[in-house]
Amino acid sequence: MSRFEVDEASDEEIARERALYGPFTDAVRGLVDATIRTLADADAVREAQAEIEAITERLTKDQLPGSYGVKFRKADGKGRPWGNAVMGLRNPIAPPVDVRTVEPGRTVADFHLGAAYEGPPGLTHGGVVSLVLDQVLGHTVSSHGRPGMTGQLTISYRQGTPLGDLRAEGWVERSEGVKTWARGHILSPAGEVTAEAEGLFILPRWARNLPDRDVDHFS
Amino acid sequence: MSRFEVDEASDEEIARERALYGPFTDAVRGLVDATIRTLADADAVREAQAEIEAITERLTKDQLPGSYGVKFRKADGKGRPWGNAVMGLRNPIAPPVDVRTVEPGRTVADFHLGAAYEGPPGLTHGGVVSLVLDQVLGHTVSSHGRPGMTGQLTISYRQGTPLGDLRAEGWVERSEGVKTWARGHILSPAGEVTAEAEGLFILPRWARNLPDRDVDHFS
Numbered sequence: 107m108s109r110f111e112v113d114e115a116s117d118e119e120i121a122r123e124r125a126l127y128g129p130f131t132d133a134v135r136g137l138v139d140a141t142i143r144t145l146a147d148a149d150a151v152r153e154a155q156a157e158i159e160a161i162t163e164r165l166t167k168d169q170l171p172g173s174y175g176v177k178f179r180k181a182d183g184k185g186r187p188w189g190n191a192v193m194g195l196r197n198p199i200a201p202p203v204d205v206r207t208v209e210p211g212r213t214v215a216d217f218h219l220g221a222a223y224e225g226p227p228g229l230t231h232g233g234v235v236s237l238v239l240d241q242v243l244g245h246t247v248s249s250h251g252r253p254g255m256t257g258q259l260t261i262s263y264r265q266g267t268p269l270g271d272l273r274a275e276g277w278v279e280r281s282e283g284v285k286t287w288a289r290g291h292i293l294s295p296a297g298e299v300t301a302e303a304e305g306l307f308i309l310p311r312w313a314r315n316l317p318d319r320d321v322d323h324f325s
Numbered sequence: 326m327s328r329f330e331v332d333e334a335s336d337e338e339i340a341r342e343r344a345l346y347g348p349f350t351d352a353v354r355g356l357v358d359a360t361i362r363t364l365a366d367a368d369a370v371r372e373a374q375a376e377i378e379a380i381t382e383r384l385t386k387d388q389l390p391g392s393y394g395v396k397f398r399k400a401d402g403k404g405r406p407w408g409n410a411v412m413g414l415r416n417p418i419a420p421p422v423d424v425r426t427v428e429p430g431r432t433v434a435d436f437h438l439g440a441a442y443e444g445p446p447g448l449t450h451g452g453v454v455s456l457v458l459d460q461v462l463g464h465t466v467s468s469h470g471r472p473g474m475t476g477q478l479t480i481s482y483r484q485g486t487p488l489g490d491l492r493a494e495g496w497v498e499r500s501e502g503v504k505t506w507a508r509g510h511i512l513s514p515a516g517e518v519t520a521e522a523e524g525l526f527i528l529p530r531w532a533r534n535l536p537d538r539d540v541d542h543f544s
Contacts, residue, residue: 126367130374134360137377138417140384141353142393142408151349154380158352161373165356165363173440173447173488174361189361189443191450198357199418199441220392222418224408226529227394231410232475233459237452244451256451260479266529269392310445310485 111177120179120186127188127196134198142221192241203274205242211250211278213290215242219269230267235292238274239303243288246276247307252286254307267292267300276303284309330396339398339405346407346415353417361440411460422457422493430469430497432509434461438488449486454511457493458522462507465495466526471505473526486511486519495522503528 115123137158144151174189174196188196192203201223205215217238225231240259247254276290290303334342356377363370393408393415407415411422420442424434436457444450459478466473495509510521 126370130370131360133374133377133381134356136381137353137384138357140381140388141350141417142413142415143388143391144384145387145389146384148345150383151345154384155349155352157376157380158356161376162352162355162359164369165359165365165373168364169359169362170364170440172362173443175443175446189440191442191444191453194361194443196361197441197443198360221389221408222416223410224392224394224413224416225410226474228392231456231459232463232478233456234410236455236459236478236480237450240450240452240455255445255485256480256482258479258481259451259455260477261455261475262477263475266474 111175112180113177114180115177115186124195131196131198138198138222139220190241192237201238203238203241205245205274205276207245207249211246213242213246213249213276215245215274216271217274218271221269224269226266228269230269230272232261232263235263235267235301236261236303239276239290239292239301240305242274242276242290243303243305244307246278246288246290247281247286247305250278250281250286252278252281252284252307252309254284254286254309257285257306257308259303259305262302262304263300264302265298265300268294271295330394331399332396333399334396334405343414350415350417357417357441358439409460411456420457422460424461424464424493424495426464426468430465432461432465432468432495434464434493435490436493437490440488443488445485447488449488449491451480451482454482454486454520455480455522458495458509458511458520459524461493461495461509462522462524463526465497465507465509466500466505466524469497469500469505471497471500471503471526471528473503473505473528476504476525476527478522478524481521482519483521484517484519487513490514 176185176187178185188194192200194200201217203215203217205213207213219230223230223234273293279287279289286307288305291299292301294300395404395406397404407413411419413419420436422434422436424432426432438449442449442453492512498506505526507524510518513519
């Protein structure tokens with residue numbers, strides 16, 4: 107079941123894939139936003155639908171049998187979780203949220219949430235807040251050398267999180283064997299904390315012998 | 326900031342909109358899946374990208390200035406949160422998860438998660454698990470006549486949640502004034518609980534005077 111694939115991709119090949127799939131995925135993100143917001147008339151919507159179905163038909167003639175999984179490069183164990191729901195290069199659902207390691211066990215992410223992430227009118231869906239914070243905390247424990255799957259996650263919502271430009275921060279509290287505890291929050295453009303997170307992450311048994319444990323995340 | 330719009334849409338108009346936007350959004354969902362899984366060559370990907378950008382350009386000529394918000398029908402206060410990130414009819418990011426009320430304060434949702442919702446290889450992203458459970462619990466408290474925004478949400482992950490067909494269930498534990506506590510879980514096709522949720526929901530001040538409080542959710 108685990109779709110860990112180890113390959114020998116060169117830096118050049120990876121750069122070429124990024125240059126191809128990054129802009130392609132961005133184009134689909136743009137279409138997702140337009141799907142929600144368009145005021146085009148019914149005929150125009152139907153025409154767009156037919157064209158999209160034709161594109162999809164071409165793209166799916168030759169495709170992966172299931173989900174993307176994670177590809178690892180044999181040389182350095184570097185992972186490419188390009189299907190990931192939060193930061194996948196090839197996943198239009200991912201905002202994407204690219205988490206940067208400030209120092210081991212401390213991370214920050216600047217990201218933008220558009221119309222597709224709405225819950226209450228004009229605000230980020232409470233579940234999207236937890237989705238982003240799960241990813242940020244997962245990356246935080248990985249950056250600490252202790253990657254893991256989420257064991258428990260608690261989100262405390264302090265105020266509505268606006269849509270638009272946001273920042274998330276994460277930091278490790280402590281770790282003990284295969285368990286690591288991390289905390290984090292989301293900040294509004296005004297610098298106010300809109301939601302806080304507390305998470306326990308556990309290194310799964312099946313991942314304890316991977317080529318490199320310092321992969322981006324498993325969560 | 327609140328994008329609550331009250332209108333006089335007839336049943337017929339709403340049915341016509343559903344028949345137009347439902348299949349259109351499904352087509353974009355299909356394209357999202359194809360974007361992740363396609364093995365088409367570089368030229369085919371670039372060609373698809375150019376076509377998608379052209380469609381988006383047409384659709385965005387006339388569009389909502391921001392996110393979709395929620396439209397309410399004046400006659401019965403029935404809400405149409407069609408941009409919602411989890412269940413929005415017009416949101417390709419939404420799986421969608423349609424939560425059914427079994428009885429007031431008890432809900433169930435059968436849904437399908439494809440490649441776009443992946444975290445660990447072959448498994449649902451831990452944050453997507455929380456995203457779905459937030460929505461299910463939010464709907465559960467609404468069905469109880471106590472809608473609210475999420476105050477606190479705790480997810481306990483028992484085992485990896487496979488991608489594919491899943492079920493979620495929610496139930497109200499108790500309520501007190503504007504606060505309601507609910508619990509829920511996700512079940513694998515084998516009927517095993519993969520994750521449990523506990524949530525506190527609070528009716529926000531700005532929503533206490535809406536035409537009808539029994540709307541689908543605010544979370």
